[in-house]
Amino acid sequence: MKIPKRKFDVLVIGAGGGGLRGSLQLAQAEASVAVVSKVFPTRSHTVAAQGGMNAALANVLPDNWHWHMYDTVKGSDYLGDQDAIEYMCRAASKIVIEMEHFGVPFSRLENGKIYQRPFGGQSQNFGGDQAARTCAAADRTGHAILHSLYQQNIRAKTHFFDEFFAIDLIKDDEGFILGAVVLEIETGEPMLIEAKTTLLATGGAGQLFRTNTNAHINTGDGLAMALRAGVPLQDMEFFQFHPTGIAGKGMLISEAARGEGGYLVNKDGERFMERYAPHAKDLASRDVVSRSISIEVLEGRGCGPSGDYVHLKLDHLKREVLDKKLPAICESIRTFLGVEPATDLIPVYPTAHYTMGGIPTNRHGQVVVPVSTGEEPIPGLYAVGECACVSVHGANRLGGNSLLDIVVFGRAAGNDIVNFLQENRYHRPMSEESVESALGRLARWDQKGKGEPVDTIRRELQAVMEKYCGVFRNEDILSEGLGKVLEIEQRMSQVRLQDHSRIFNTARIEAMELENLIDIAVATVTSALARKESRGAHSRTDYPDRDDQNWLKHTLYYKDTRRLDYKPVKLKPITVESFPPKERVY
Amino acid sequence: METLSAQQNLSRLRWQCRRGMLELDLFLSGFLNNTYSQLDHRQQQIFEDILGLPDQTLLEYLLGQNQPDDKDIAHVIQQIRNSAGPHA
Ligand SMILES: Cc1cc2nc3c(=O)[nH]c(=O)nc-3n(C[C@H](O)[C@H](O)[C@H](O)COP(=O)(O)OP(=O)(O)OC[C@H]3O[C@@H](n4cnc5c(N)ncnc54)[C@H](O)[C@@H]3O)c2cc1C
Numbered sequence: 001m002k003i004p005k006r007k008f009d010v011l012v013i014g015a016g017g018g019g020l021r022g023s024l025q026l027a028q029a030e031a032s033v034a035v036v037s038k039v040f041p042t043r044s045h046t047v048a049a050q051g052g053m054n055a056a057l058a059n060v061l062p063d064n065w066h067w068h069m070y071d072t073v074k075g076s077d078y079l080g081d082q083d084a085i086e087y088m089c090r091a092a093s094k095i096v097i098e099m100e101h102f103g104v105p106f107s108r109l110e111n112g113k114i115y116q117r118p119f120g121g122q123s124q125n126f127g128g129d130q131a132a133r134t135c136a137a138a139d140r141t142g143h144a145i146l147h148s149l150y151q152q153n154i155r156a157k158t159h160f161f162d163e164f165f166a167i168d169l170i171k172d173d174e175g176f177i178l179g180a181v182v183l184e185i186e187t188g189e190p191m192l193i194e195a196k197t198t199l200l201a202t203g204g205a206g207q208l209f210r211t212n213t214n215a216h217i218n219t220g221d222g223l224a225m226a227l228r229a230g231v232p233l234q235d236m237e238f239f240q241f242h243p244t245g246i247a248g249k250g251m252l253i254s255e256a257a258r259g260e261g262g263y264l265v266n267k268d269g270e271r272f273m274e275r276y277a278p279h280a281k282d283l284a285s286r287d288v289v290s291r292s293i294s295i296e297v298l299e300g301r302g303c304g305p306s307g308d309y310v311h312l313k314l315d316h317l318k319r320e321v322l323d324k325k326l327p328a329i330c331e332s333i334r335t336f337l338g339v340e341p342a343t344d345l346i347p348v349y350p351t352a353h354y355t356m357g358g359i360p361t362n363r364h365g366q367v368v369v370p371v372s373t374g375e376e377p378i379p380g381l382y383a384v385g386e387c388a389c390v391s392v393h394g395a396n397r398l399g400g401n402s403l404l405d406i407v408v409f410g411r412a413a414g415n416d417i418v419n420f421l422q423e424n425r426y427h428r429p430m431s432e433e434s435v436e437s438a439l440g441r442l443a444r445w446d447q448k449g450k451g452e453p454v455d456t457i458r459r460e461l462q463a464v465m466e467k468y469c470g471v472f473r474n475e476d477i478l479s480e481g482l483g484k485v486l487e488i489e490q491r492m493s494q495v496r497l498q499d500h501s502r503i504f505n506t507a508r509i510e511a512m513e514l515e516n517l518i519d520i521a522v523a524t525v526t527s528a529l530a531r532k533e534s535r536g537a538h539s540r541t542d543y544p545d546r547d548d549q550n551w552l553k554h555t556l557y558y559k560d561t562r563r564l565d566y567k568p569v570k571l572k573p574i575t576v577e578s579f580p581p582k583e584r585v586y
Numbered sequence: 587m588e589t590l591s592a593q594q595n596l597s598r599l600r601w602q603c604r605r606g607m608l609e610l611d612l613f614l615s616g617f618l619n620n621t622y623s624q625l626d627h628r629q630q631q632i633f634e635d636i637l638g639l640p641d642q643t644l645l646e647y648l649l650g651q652n653q654p655d656d657k658d659i660a661h662v663i664q665q666i667r668n669s670a671g672p673h674a
Contacts, residue, residue, distance in 0.1 A: 039604050047606035047641045143642040146606075163601065185601060216611045217604050251609055331649035332609060338672035503590065504597035 001439055003181075004191045008034040008159070009421055011179050011195035013166045013222060015041035017142070018385025018406035019201030020149035022365070025414025027156035031421055034193055036161040036182050038217065038509070041150050045203050045215050046406065049142025050328060051254040052117065052134035053099075053403035055092035059113040060132040062124055065089040068133060070579055072401060075121045075285050076394025077536035077546065078581040079235065079554070081570035084363040084390045088401075088408045095407050096135050103148035105137050118259045121285040121398040121586075130283060134400040139256070139328045145403060164191075165509050166221065168438035169198060169229045169381070172431040177229065177380040181438035185509060188502030190442060192435060196424050197380045197417050200226065200359060200367075201410070204386035205520050207513075209352030209470075210462040213245050213252040222387040224516035226359045227523065231367060231378060232556035232565065234389040236357035236520070237528035237538045240397055241471050243289035245351020247309035251336055253329055253348060255399045258282045260325045262314045264293065265345070266301040272310075277586040284586035287396040287537045290350035294471045297349075304347060311345035318342070350471050354397050356537065357527070358389035360556065360567075365390075365413025370556065370567050380424070382417060384409045391554065394569075395536020441515075445508045451496030454511045461488050461514070461521055469525050474542040478529040485521045492518055523557040530564050531555060548581050602637040610641060613648050617666045625662075632662045 012023045015037035026033045037044065056063040069089040073080055096114065100106055107115040114135050122131040137144040153160075163185045170178040170192070179195040202222030206214025223233055243264075244253040258264075263282040266272050276292040277284035284292075293310050296302060303311050314322060314330075319342035322330050330341045339346060362368050365384050366377035384390075385406040392405055468481025492515065499507045533547035534540045556565040571578045590598060599622070603614035614637070622633060636644065636659060646652040647663045648670075654660045 039601075039606070043604070043606045043641055045606045048608070140642050143640075147640070186598075213608060215604070215606050215608055216615075217606070327651055328645065328649060331651050335649055335667070335671060336609070336612075501594070503594045504601060506597045506601050509601075 007194045008032045010197050011193050012199045014201030016044035016046040018410045021407045021410025022414045023158045027158045029418045034159045036164040038165045046142045046146045050139040051256050052136030052141045054133045054400035055096040060116045070126045073579045075398040079394030082573040084392050086573040087363050091408045104144040119399040120283045170434045200383040201385045202387045204355035208465050210466040211250045212352035219513035220520045221516045224519040227559040232558045233523045234360040236524045238356035238395045240354035241290045241350035242353035244348040247347040247349040265311050266296045267303045280586035309347040309349040312348045314341045356393045359383040361388045364416040382413045384413045451494045458514050482525045527555045617669050
């Protein structure tokens with residue numbers, strides 16, 4: 001089939017903070033850059049990040065990047081790669097200032113310096129007192145970052161393909177990535193975007209779980225595209241459950257609520273985090289707080305008629321303070337729950353939030369796969385942001401580290417691609433076979449007849465993932481879950497669309513998103529079943545302890561044979577001493 | 587581009603309701619599914635204009651943190667707000 005074709009130096013798939021920071025670096029270096037996004041760029045999920053972005057500016061309390069590095073390594077439960085973590089934490093202060101120059105209006109202290117709030121897992125002096133490291137532009141930090149970067153890109157003449165859905169990567173016989181087949185949502189027509197390099201920045205996969213804090217667009221498309229191109233996914237068993245999603249609904253109540261003095265209570269009114277984390281209490285790391293809430297509920301101390309949530313208490317804070325410091329959170333609680341945070345308790349429960357795993361990359365954003373001698377980049381393929389696993393978050397991400405991650409590594413990848421382009425000046429011959437195979441994925445949805453609807457299967461998948469791959473896991477639950485996910489995968493071949501039109505056929509897009517979610521679900525459950533230890537967000541009741549002897553390593557899942565492989569954690573930082581694994585207490 | 591059928595137009599709007607925040611997805615998709623068809627033509631047009639607003643602006647309107655200056659927009663915003671809430 002002949003389809004229209006466009007050629008660029010670089011194709012960036014995804015217009016969130018990660019993609020836009022990468023494209024900006026490239027456009028400013030005079031590369032021709034195309035950014036495709038399935039929704040209008042400033043509707044990317046980065047817009048939802050309200051809490052802020054970490055950098056050891058030391059504007060409120062003493063701080064330095066090395067303490068930030070320590071907290072991130074410890075927060076990752078020692079699964080984070082220490083070279084990438086050092087790189088990120090060292091870069092953070094410069095990056096915040098740079099974002100300010102791009103137009104992000106960070107909130108100020110009275111002395112004019114950038115305001116910083118305390119967030120979970122932050123400490124001074126390698127595990128000492130609470131630090132205040134999160135820079136925020138009121139409660140619209142993500143919005144400010146996204147809009148500033150978008151404006152900068154327009155100025156730098158980045159070419160945007162808005163409302164184009166990427167279907168699959170194109171790969172030739174030698175393993176080079178040559179761009180992608182995309183679909184214009186308005187016309188329903190496919191197009192080939194040829195590029196010397198492709199940067200995946202498609203965000204996370206929160207829609208894997210029934211109750212989640214994510215926008216509906218977060219279906220992990222880039223992760224599934226990578227899998228289908230033969231790239232493994234790394235550490236997919238580590239999915240972050242945020243401790244304070246609104247129970248049963250998912251809307252996030254940011255850590256800022258606890259940073260500003262809120263705390264959790266059980267049905268007896270007990271501030272239970274004092275038992276689990278005597279020092280950091282409610283601001284312990286997210287995995288720790290989520291597990292504590294789950295235990296309270298499992299042991300019968302949950303609140304409400306079914307005892308299936310706990311309460312977040314903000315009612316001891318003054319209404320003026322709440323409205324000033326946490327305006328959107330308070331309004332969201334009033335609107336969706338109909339309760340008043342200044343006087344009522346708020347029902348919360350751990351909620352699927354962030355994909356720690358993803359496409360394996362090094363700290364230059366290059367997608368890497370293991371070879372006998374170590375690791376090798378996949379020529380022409382980069383990944384950054386939540387879809388990537390660089391891995392700075394390891395087994396558990398700290399709040400405020402993702403916005404930092406996306407801009408630091410978006411920039412780094414942009415710089416590395418500039419070098420790659422200098423050595424790879426020409427487009428390679430197109431692989432027609434690979435293009436045909438991507439088009440086949442689209443054509444599959446033209447099959448007519450009766451079949452199950454997409455919606456039903458998606459809901460089932462999300463319910464299965466929540467039940468069988470949630471906060472607590474064990475061999476039996478995960479085995480059963482894997483069976484269920486594989487059965488859903490089977491049923492997918494029987495799904496048919498009723499609408500075969502072209503123009504704005506969003507049913508077809510949703511079908512392809514569901515296919516992507518299923519591939520990722522299999523990767524997640526398979527990886528979780530294999531990891532026989534508890535680390536960070538992966539909590540096995542049958543293997544309750546961390547096992548550094550056998551499991552201080554990254555998981556790699558390959559789609560073709562559902563094979564698992566492992567690779568070592570990079571314990572060696574770039575310039576400083578390594579932080580050796582220690583018991584993690586908060 | 588040729589004019590869209592009613593069905594195509596609804597699909598187009600459905601995609602415009604896909605936003606960067608869960609809260610907006612819930613507000614807007616819920617409204618499109620349950621209430622949009624009952625609006626008169628003018629109000630439907632206003633709903634489309636509302637979909638053109640940036641996410642953050644829209645969130646502030648829908649959470650009642652800010653009021654749109656335009657009365658007509660304010661009215662449809664209020665309808666969207668009413669259609670959401672604890673019992674939606
Ligand atoms: C409610 C909430 C609050 C958060 N708050 C914070 C916070 O305060 N601090 C912090 O550090 N982190 C926070 N996070 C996490 C952080 O927001 C995200 O991890 C980060 O924004 C991800 O950015 P990204 O650039 O990787 O992807 P995204 O911003 O998710 O962008 C993905 C892009 O890919 C595009 N895309 C996806 N699939 C396709 C496809 N098939 N074809 C074409 N385009 C595609 C999308 O259109 C979009 O443009 C929060 C997350 C949530 C859910």
